[in-house]
Amino acid sequence: MPAPLTHIETSPDLPAAADAVVIGGGIIGSFTAYYLAKRGMKVALLEKGRIGAEQSSRNWGWCRQQNRDARELPMATKSLDLWERFGAETGENTGFRRCGLLNLSDSEQELATWARWRDFARTVGVTTHMLSAAEASERGRVTRRPWRGGVFSPTDGIADPTHAAPAVARALLKLGGTVHQGCAARGIEAAGGKLSGVVTEKGTIRTQRAILAGGAWASSFCRQLGVRFPQATVRQTVLSVASNTKALPDVLYTAGVAFTRRGDGGHTLAISGRGRVDPTPQLLRFSTQFLPMFLRRWRSLAPGGMGGVRSGHEGLSRWRLDRPTPMERMRILDPAVDETTVQLTYARVVKLIPELEGCAITAAWSGYVDSTPDGVPGIGEIPGIPGFVLAAGFSGHGFGIGPGAGHLIADIVSGAVPIVDPRPYHPSRFADSAWGKVADF
Numbered sequence: 001m002p003a004p005l006t007h008i009e010t011s012p013d014l015p016a017a018a019d020a021v022v023i024g025g026g027i028i029g030s031f032t033a034y035y036l037a038k039r040g041m042k043v044a045l046l047e048k049g050r051i052g053a054e055q056s057s058r059n060w061g062w063c064r065q066q067n068r069d070a071r072e073l074p075m076a077t078k079s080l081d082l083w084e085r086f087g088a089e090t091g092e093n094t095g096f097r098r099c100g101l102l103n104l105s106d107s108e109q110e111l112a113t114w115a116r117w118r119d120f121a122r123t124v125g126v127t128t129h130m131l132s133a134a135e136a137s138e139r140g141r142v143t144r145r146p147w148r149g150g151v152f153s154p155t156d157g158i159a160d161p162t163h164a165a166p167a168v169a170r171a172l173l174k175l176g177g178t179v180h181q182g183c184a185a186r187g188i189e190a191a192g193g194k195l196s197g198v199v200t201e202k203g204t205i206r207t208q209r210a211i212l213a214g215g216a217w218a219s220s221f222c223r224q225l226g227v228r229f230p231q232a233t234v235r236q237t238v239l240s241v242a243s244n245t246k247a248l249p250d251v252l253y254t255a256g257v258a259f260t261r262r263g264d265g266g267h268t269l270a271i272s273g274r275g276r277v278d279p280t281p282q283l284l285r286f287s288t289q290f291l292p293m294f295l296r297r298w299r300s301l302a303p304g305g306m307g308g309v310r311s312g313h314e315g316l317s318r319w320r321l322d323r324p325t326p327m328e329r330m331r332i333l334d335p336a337v338d339e340t341t342v343q344l345t346y347a348r349v350v351k352l353i354p355e356l357e358g359c360a361i362t363a364a365w366s367g368y369v370d371s372t373p374d375g376v377p378g379i380g381e382i383p384g385i386p387g388f389v390l391a392a393g394f395s396g397h398g399f400g401i402g403p404g405a406g407h408l409i410a411d412i413v414s415g416a417v418p419i420v421d422p423r424p425y426h427p428s429r430f431a432d433s434a435w436g437k438v439a440d441f
């Protein structure tokens with residue numbers, strides 16, 4: 001089942017030429033295209049299905065600095081400001097607000113990890129408050145039980161995945177950019193050692209700059225160009241309930257279950273980290289590089305099924321530019337819901353918050369979370385293909401850092417001073433080390 005998603009219009013004609021072409025209309029591609037258009041560039045945004053229909057509408061909506069890896073924290077901090085600024089400068093509603101994030105725990109180990117992160121965050125000017133048992137129990141009073149401790153990050157927030165990517169794409173249209181849904185990019189053309197065009201199922205756009213923000217499809221696209229981009233996906237299941245009660249906090253994380261208030265007044269429920277790994281040819285190809293990541297997270301992962309092979313995003317086949325590609329056969333990755341997870345999540349939330357007993361499940365959906373071996377995205381121009389910039393592998397954090405990532409990518413493409421240091425993100429690190437440092441948090 002797809003997650004709820006607002007619809008936006010498609011531009012009538014594919015342009016013959018553009019200053020930049022963005023491949024993939026998730027939150028990353030949409031923000032990238034928006035920031036490029038703001039600099040006066042003529043931008044075309046290509047989306048094989050619908051804007052935001054894959055990961056970017058299926059996530060929880062958290063925009064957090066809390067517990068971010070040191071490499072990603074500067075981008076997370078900038079993103080929170082950019083979410084706010086985007087709403088103010090465009091009048092578009094992404095549902096963003098700094099409601100603060102509340103984490104509660106009974107585990108000394110978990111609390112010690114959060115305290116270590118708090119100490120590190122202080123050194124870079126990010127404020128987060130460790131909560132005593134009394135404070136945690138008070139903030140978590142809706143659970144009607146005592147807690148050993150917790151953490152509250154007051155400057156973090158949430159945006160609404162149903163509206164965010166379409167809102168950004170709409171802002172792009174207002175700036176004169178074009179949005180092409182149902183239009184897959186099949187590949188790129190090069191002339192004189194430089195990128196010269198993007199080939200789509202509806203024709204070729206002449207351009208010297210292309211950004212691949214293709215989410216879970218990025219590695220197989222790169223493979224067509226002879227570029228090795230190690231990427232793996234985990235299938236996670238989420239559900240929404242009609243919970244119209246003001247007594248619940250907007251956001252609450254516990255190890256058992258987490259919930260987030262939705263724009264429609266209900267809540268999104270999920271179990272953090274829990275997912276299934278669907279075996280695919282691509283997973284086998286990159287398995288050694290992903291071992292450290294999977295070893296660290298194995299307790300919450302279970303083997304999946306053949307859905308990953310059937311959907312085609314992790315195939316190893318080579319495709320031709322004059323024939324339909326796997327992306328045209330799978331317009332929207334809509335993986336199977338894990339029913340066991342739906343039941344378990346619901347049971348856990350009702351146990352945690354008895355007030356939710358009997359609330360109706362309004363929807364359930366799954367999404368493939370695309371990840372790199374070290375849990376930090378790959379962003380940067382690909383050596384050997386001047387003009388071709390990769391921006392994928394957002395490893396379960398891409399929604400919240402979407403504005404900062406889009407801004408950084410636009411900086412790289414337009415040669416502006418980068419909003420954050422781009423070096424920790426460059427994809428060349430995947431070639432340097434097979435055993436990258438897995439993100440700490």
Ligand SMILES: Cc1cc2nc3c(=O)[nH]c(=O)nc-3n(C[C@H](O)[C@H](O)[C@H](O)COP(=O)(O)OP(=O)(O)OC[C@H]3O[C@@H](n4cnc5c(N)ncnc54)[C@H](O)[C@@H]3O)c2cc1C
Binds near residue numbers: 046216393
């Ligand atoms: C269950 C779940 C919970 C999550 N929770 C959070 C959270 O709370 N906070 C957070 O920050 N992140 C979260 N994430 C992660 C976050 O959703 C992703 O990191 C982010 O949405 C990635 O954005 P993207 O634009 O890179 O990818 P996507 O949203 O997947 O978009 C990529 C798009 O590219 C298109 N595409 C691919 N190839 C082509 C092509 N060749 N031509 C045209 N179009 C193409 C696809 O159709 C797709 O729409 C969660 C993810 C899931 C699944």
